[in-house]
Amino acid sequence: MNVPPGKKKIGINTQLAHGGYDPRDYHGFVNPPVVHASTVLFPDAQTMKTRNQKYTYGTRGTPTSDALCAAVDALEGSAGTIAVPSGLAAVTVPLLAFLSAGDHALFVDSIYFPTRRFADSMLTRLGVEVEYYPPEMGEDIASLIKPNTRVVFMEAPGSNTFEMQDVPAIVAAARAAGAVTMLDNTWATPLYFKPLDHGVDISIHAATKYPGGHSDVLLGTVSANERCWERLWDTYLTLGTCAGPDDVYQVLRGLRTMGVRLEKHQASALEIASWLETQPGVKSVLHPALESHPGHAIWKRDFRGASGLFSFVMDGGGEPQAHAFLDALEIFGLGASWGGYESLAVHVSLGDRTVSARDYGGPVIRLQIGLEDTSDLMEDIARGLVAASRA
DSSP, rough: OOOOSSSOHHHHHHHHHTTTTTTTTTTOSSSSOOOSSSSSOOOHHHHHHTSSSSSSSSSOOOOHHHHHHHHHHHHHHHHHEEEESHHHHHHHHHHHHHTTOEEEEEEEEOOOHHHHHHHHIIIHHOOOOEEEOOOOOOGGGGGGGOOTTEEEEESSOOOOOOOOOOOHHHHHHHHHHHHHHHHHHOTHHHHHGGGGGHHHHHHHOTTTTTOOOOSSSEEEEEEEOOOHHHHHHHHHHTTTOOOOHHHHHHHHHHHHHHHHHHHHHHHHHHHHHHHHHSTTTEEEHHHHHSTTTTHHHHHHOOOSOSEEEEEESSSOOHHHHHHOOOOOHHSSSEEEEESSSSSSEEEEOTOSSTTOOOOOOOOOEEEEOOOOOOHHHHHHHHHHHHHHOOO
């Protein structure tokens, strides 16, 4: 959706409702067509030789994928976006684009575990030196940057334990050394944090989560600034990691309501997180929007909001208490994904941490707060805490 020059900038929900597609392009239908395509025909031999037409083959884009990527570009402020089959693919494609044998890459230690697994297995096997840094490091990350450092990979807040990072400070240090910066922004979405506005080169999202919003689709998006777009696009074409049209369409449809859904997720999660801080059996709550959180000042400075995902630490105990809590829940589902309409709970494992490993003093339970009534969710959590206390 384009705003005419001189016209007032539109609101985010207006942008979400109309971005990426003009109904007049397809006879006035409100939603774009779902184009299932591999072969694209050319009108003559010369056009086929030069590929001088908008669409040439299914892996290179269709009206459906273009609609989603244009909508995401408008949200991110990016030069270009690719849509890939999963959130993990959104991590691996840019890493493969910008890393080669002999390079050094820095990853935040509080990272999504499948990202760590890819770094420790595939990247190291390909000859990339992988190193982890503490999430609180900030500008001091300059001390870890080497002459061959090519990528600094961030995730804010951290996976499962929600440490905040001083993104602008890290970006400044990386940029001074010529390294490309990437950030997994799945938690905040571009509605609540815009990485490229803070100098990040590559913004990564598991669109499976809040953009999809209904726990029934797998998709990832990667958005790049002008500096990095051409290389990202070339790698995407080389790997053939295009997303299917039905999944792309479902995420585009999910974008239309993501703003109002996130408002509900945010409000409910903050209400429940604040309430949890007062409950017996709870040692601490790991939510950056709470004033008690060590990274709250950074969150308040850089972020526009918070989503529905956070963790809390049980006051002592171990796996038996965590399992008792989970097994007593009736509304919360026990599942690893998040970002859908339903609430979820999981006992997280932190055994993969290295330079940021610490004892939290009890099991860490991650909650995804869905769209249910908060009174019902709090009653469910209270039931679990009672069960844990009896375990």
